[in-house]
Amino acid sequence: MARNHRETQFAPARLAQQHARDLIESLGRLYRTPVASLLTACVIGITLALPGGLRLLLTQLDALSYQWQDTVQASLFLNGDVDAERGQALAASLAEREDIAGTRFISREEALAEFRQLSGFGEAIDAMAGNPLPAVITLQPSPDLDADGVSALIEALGERPEVDQARLDQAWLKRLYAVLDVARRAVGLIAVLLAFAVVFIVGNTIRLDIENRREEIAIMKLLGAPDGFVRRPFLYSGFWYGFGGGLLAWLLLSICLLALSGPVERLVSLYGNDAGMAWLSWRESGFLIASGVLLGWLGSAWTVGRHLRAIEPR
Structure with a gap:
């Protein structure tokens, strides 16, 4: 009975160790294929940066229209x-x-x-x-x-x-608000479509990784490895793809905002407006990276669930 109590007590610690090991090992696998991993992360980063950049543009226009309303x-x-x-x-x-x-x-x-x-x-x-x-x-x-x-x-x-x-003299402002409403809906639709694109990109990458390790997975199943043990490294690979893509998206947006800050501020000053450049806040940066992680994990989970069932030891 004391032995069962000790095993129950140390089970969460052992599970945490397994997760940490799989997390590090999955990162090591990506490190051993740097070109392919970097290309996948770049594609994810560009895909995430597009709706993020459009949303920042709308935020900037919202700030300008709010101050332009004072001049009506x-x-x-x-x-x-x-x-x-x-x-x-x-x-x-x-x-x-x-x-x-x-x-x-x-x-x-x-x-x-x-x-x-x-x-x-x-x-x-x-x-x-x-x-x-x-x-x-x-x-x-x-x-x-x-x-x-x-x-x-x-x-x-x-x-x-x-x-x-x-x-x-507010007709132009009403037209601007109407255009912004249409643009917000368009950005939302684009974000949803690109989110599916990220899921498919990660899913296809994980599918190729599963095919390359097909014999290894079959042997692990033959030795009695549970599905969670086999699935976990691929899920963490999707996590790293999404995390890297989110970081690259944040970096791309920051570079673009830095390059555009001077011209935008000069343009705004010509209209007598004191609204500055809309930069990425900590919350927006965290949301961008978290979105990449979530989409990467979803793409990996979707693919692993479909393809691991088809691999059975002979």
Whole structure:
């Protein structure tokens, strides 16, 4: 009874030793075929880097669109019977609202002067009998409002009696959001397809390894080796393929981001935006490597389960 207790006590330690041995031995097998192992890891790394890079691109565009939303302005064209004093009072009252970040009142005279300066039709404007331009209140919606909230705000302001017409220059931003939604779905589909590709790549590599060790596996089964003992080295090989592919994907993305950081920051600065380059965070880096490990293990488990059953000792 004491012997059985000791065996039960040391069974987890013995199992941990077996796993550690198989982990190291599988890495040694890959080390003895460096070219083939490196090529497989490179293919996995490139396959993982593609959706990762597209996701970072979408993250960068999301950050830019969020800050571009702060530059969206609405214009309230006032009725002709609204004088400058009444227009200034209206602009001041609107600026006190929580859903409006700021306002600016432009009188008819100021609007005409700006148009004369920017259009280059000064002589034609001087020949006109009167001032055809209305007074305008430009306002900036609160950045806490989403697209629907901004639209509702402008619609409500357009119904005020002092306002003849309310316009919001946000159509381009809505188109950008629509494009980003389509791109997110496309990146998700691409990621799923490439995940299957990684599983097939690892599975095919493990299949070739099983065929090369077919006689060895048959002898192990003839000696009574359990299926778990035979399967474990191949599972760890898939683990190492996925781990190496994840590391290479992280390295490729880091190199690409480093090469693009300067041009992207200069481009962003031209639009008056202070959003920096979206780099890989620790969580994203860990997720990328963990995804490679999981896909490598799945590819190995799928192949080992299918092919080991077909090998029987004669």
